[in-house]
Amino acid sequence: MNAIELDEYLADCRRLTLTEIEAIIPKPSPATPVLYQLMLDYPLRQAKALRPALCIASCRALGGPLEAVLRSAAILELYHNAFLIHDDVEDGSESRRDRPTLHAMHGSPIAVNVGDAMLALALEPLLDNMRLLGLGKALRIMQAVARMARESTEGQAIELHWIRTGDWRLSDHDYIRMVYKKTAWYTFITPMLIGGIVANSAPEQLATLRKFAALLGIAFQIQDDVLNLTGEGDVYGKEIAGDLWEGKHTLILMHALRAASSDEREQACTILQRARPSSRHAPKPSAFTEVLAALRRRGELTAAAHEAITAALNDATADHGAGEKTADDIQYLMRLIERHGSIEYARAIARHFARQADAVLGRAPWLQPSIHRGFLQGIVDFVVQRDR
């Protein structure tokens, strides 16, 4: 499947999933005028809808019917959007999918509550699956969702703990285990397993799907880390080098630190320990410093007074500036990464995992030749070649 066909397949799945989500989310009532409207905000923004597509493709390539899997695909997308809302609050992100984040528009209390309400609402269609699929399948899907939620919050906890403690004595293996939990279960394994469960797959088929999805999920996250440093802002849709500002542990940065001299490593670790600047609450000094500069130009301010005022302003905002990363800090890390070829290193490892996934797919003749198998095959290339 080529890139255009892949996009069409994703778009078709997205449209079907959105219709299902709109059926799950209650209509706004006088009692709850905005809650259900806000729940639709993120799902309706432009997105790949990769998780529902993987779920639908796995089900259909195994001979399962579309109608049976749509509700579960919608539940996965609902969970995903709920976690995105919470992630954005956690990270203080300003924009998501080219628009302001939910908390930027409505405040954090409303955003956290909308996320919680979406997680709560997902319980009802999970129970409703019993009518649609029978008790056995519905229960196995619930167990898969419970496992997904546990694995991804554990993966997230490991990553946040590394950031919090500034621990950089980690191996590539530690990283791969973390993203296996954080990303692979959530984005690949669970969607594909649920597709397989709906299609009534045999245990060994599910085991193969899981293996394929795990390898692909790891490759996907490594490529995501690469895009975070190399992507173009308007294509990638996220802040460039955000991972460096946040001090996230990536194969790229870990490789650069290993390859660096001990002086460089010390300097890089010092930088990484610094907090991300808290842009939202800091005063806006640029307009203020312009006023000072204008006064100075007009001779209404002596050089000494200008200096005294600037120093006092720096003191007054010291809460914000102390120990915070600067653009120079990020430049330093970027140069280290470039000098040691760390991006190429990470790309090679992503390709290695994608090739392994490809080999697993080659040993799964029971995934029937079809547009659906073609999509799964196409995703292998997409994962390491994508720019968004």
Add this chain to the structure above:
Amino acid sequence: MNAIELDEYLADCRRLTLTEIEAIIPKPSPATPVLYQLMLDYPLRQAKALRPALCIASCRALGGPLEAVLRSAAILELYHNAFLIHDDVEDGSESRRDRPTLHAMHGSPIAVNVGDAMLALALEPLLDNMRLLGLGKALRIMQAVARMARESTEGQAIELHWIRTGDWRLSDHDYIRMVYKKTAWYTFITPMLIGGIVANSAPEQLATLRKFAALLGIAFQIQDDVLNLTGEGDVYGKEIAGDLWEGKHTLILMHALRAASSDEREQACTILQRARPSSRHAPKPSAFTEVLAALRRRGELTAAAHEAITAALNDATADHGAGEKTADDIQYLMRLIERHGSIEYARAIARHFARQADAVLGRAPWLQPSIHRGFLQGIVDFVVQRDR
């Protein structure tokens, strides 16, 4: 049941529930060194554990066995503590149960993730209930939890929407419907319904439990609002008058606004529209303005330049200072409330709902005379007499 016996009953239920929670939460492993430890933080702090006690008492007063209900009681407490963690992040609260909040100690990203992980973890014992209670009861309990999560996030959404839009044209009826959703379902109705389901109650018994719990839940929230204004900090354990700082809609404040003159009402609404001061991120301008004043005194700054700089500084920090509530503002609201007897008004309404709950209990002979029925009876008095 007197107050001492009531406290003993609560303490017994709390001990049993904690043992169960410790069995549900996995032991810390090298892979997830802190996540499961942090999950236990809030549950292990001193708390009433009202929800598990209501669940256990309902089950046992209806003849159900203790062993059968403990897991569900623990799930309710797990949900409750997860929502408390998220509430504290939403409200930017600094302390909870006499200790720093989870996000104050570990940062918001870790706190939001721990809450999400607790909600995720609660799914597994809900499924596990099937082995313990059989399919039918386990499913009904899951439906009850789904309903609880939906009602309480809807109630929360209504309240946050009122705060956000500054809408004060509300009737007591609007308030009662909001707290019925926000508080009664979450704290009283669902715990008691689940106790009844485990005990195999008849539909009309469940309907009576639900009615009793709804009336009691409304009384409980009104009394909570009263304590927020009248409580002693170290007994109540929350910030005094926090509801006024947050601009929350309570029967008390709504009554005071209705009783006030139109001038007073206008002044009060202006105050309520002001934001809560954001203490932590504000710069410290006082040292800075002193530097300016010193420069001005020494003649190094013209009056015009001084004025221009001060105006620019005000612009630069407008995000923080403008439109924030002051202690005087809160005093104004408190005096309005005292002058119009609004606290006594709310207390009378709480007593009215508690009396109705008492009457419902009087018509439920099938709740067997026992320490468990005694606890439910005792809770009626506790709800309107409590100081914590």
